[in-house]
Amino acid sequence: MSSILNEPYRNQLQTTLNYSTSTATPTATDQSTINSANSGYSPSIHGIVIATPTNTHAPLIEEAASKNISIFTEKPVDDTSDKISRLFSIADAHSVKLCCGFQRRFDDSYVSTQRTLADGHIGNPIMAHVTFADHPGPSMEFMKLGGCIYSDLSPHDVDYIRWCLGDDVESVYATGTSSVKELEDAGVHDNATMLLRFKRGTIVTISLSRASTYGYDQRCEIFGDKGLTRIDNVYANTNVLSTSDGISRPKLQHSFPQRFEKAFAAELDAYADTLLEGKEWPILRDDCIAVQKVSDAARLSAELGRAVMIDELR
Numbered sequence: 446m447s448s449i450l451n452e453p454y455r456n457q458l459q460t461t462l463n464y465s466t467s468t469a470t471p472t473a474t475d476q477s478t479i480n481s482a483n484s485g486y487s488p489s490i491h492g493i494v495i496a497t498p499t500n501t502h503a504p505l506i507e508e509a510a511s512k513n514i515s516i517f518t519e520k521p522v523d524d525t526s527d528k529i530s531r532l533f534s535i536a537d538a539h540s541v542k543l544c545c546g547f548q549r550r551f552d553d554s555y556v557s558t559q560r561t562l563a564d565g566h567i568g569n570p571i572m573a574h575v576t577f578a579d580h581p582g583p584s585m586e587f588m589k590l591g592g593c594i595y596s597d598l599s600p601h602d603v604d605y606i607r608w609c610l611g612d613d614v615e616s617v618y619a620t621g622t623s624s625v626k627e628l629e630d631a632g633v634h635d636n637a638t639m640l641l642r643f644k645r646g647t648i649v650t651i652s653l654s655r656a657s658t659y660g661y662d663q664r665c666e667i668f669g670d671k672g673l674t675r676i677d678n679v680y681a682n683t684n685v686l687s688t689s690d691g692i693s694r695p696k697l698q699h700s701f702p703q704r705f706e707k708a709f710a711a712e713l714d715a716y717a718d719t720l721l722e723g724k725e726w727p728i729l730r731d732d733c734i735a736v737q738k739v740s741d742a743a744r745l746s747a748e749l750g751r752a753v754m755i756d757e758l759r
Contacts, residue, residue: 660697
């Protein structure tokens with residue numbers, strides 16, 4: 446992260462803020478580290494980057510906005526659509542940017558696939574399937590204390606498929622399972638499937654898992670009446686071994702920092718564009734709220750055992 450933020454001529458990482466403790470490990474020897482409760486933002490700071498748990502976002506966003514500093518935050522902005530709307534209103538009141546990160550919109554493969562749909566190469570999109578299998582799996586403590594699979598894993602792909610289709614979700618059905626009794630007793634799913642029906646009729650399934658054993662599994666396939674487009678996985682390297690015993694290749698890339706390294710860099714470069722050149726951030730308030738409502742609907746659907754209309758959440 447620090448190497449991206451220190452990209453020459455555009456970004457200069459000045460300070461690392463640690464939200465929960467009085468000290469933190471600096472990301473470089475020439476950077477100071479301070480506690481956000483006594484941040485004392487320098488007038489030279491144009492923007493901040495928030496990469497902390499969701500329940501810490503609101504105070505950090507409010508503090509930065511009050512000092513007329515723009516904000517980039519990893520998804521989600523907050524954990525309900527009402528809270529998200531309120532934070533955008535605070536940012537607007539102080540005339541600062543509030544930029545939410547959905548890195549698939551900055552990944553070359555995902556961008557190319559979106560353009561394929563926009564250019565009409567597969568015709569009318571009829572159905573799609575997305576796989577998100579995380580690696581390595583998070584700790585039991587994380588999952589039990591708020592690592593909801595519907596809120597934590599699905600938003601990236603929900604945002605991406607909305608962007609591809611140029612359409613909104615009408616209804617959500619979700620069901621999940623707990624792979625160990627400790628999670629079952631806590632009412633936490635670590636594997637789940639979501640079925641989304643979009644307003645123009647496209648059906649999308651999203652398969653989610655907390656723990657892939659073979660690497661970071663990220664796939665997307667969209668089927669239309671004129672063709673099909675697909676995003677495949679990226680392997681740790683391109684070596685393929687062929688012998689009399691069979692054909693083998695390496696595992697998938699280890700996790701998200703490896704798979705989306707270039708996308709994260711492009712995302713923060715776009716953030717620099719909003720600060721230095723006044724460009725609009727491509728992910729809007731309405732996008733963030735719509736994605737959050739789908740996550741909320743999935744959570745409710747899994748509890749109720751039925752499909753949930755997005756309109757029910759209003």
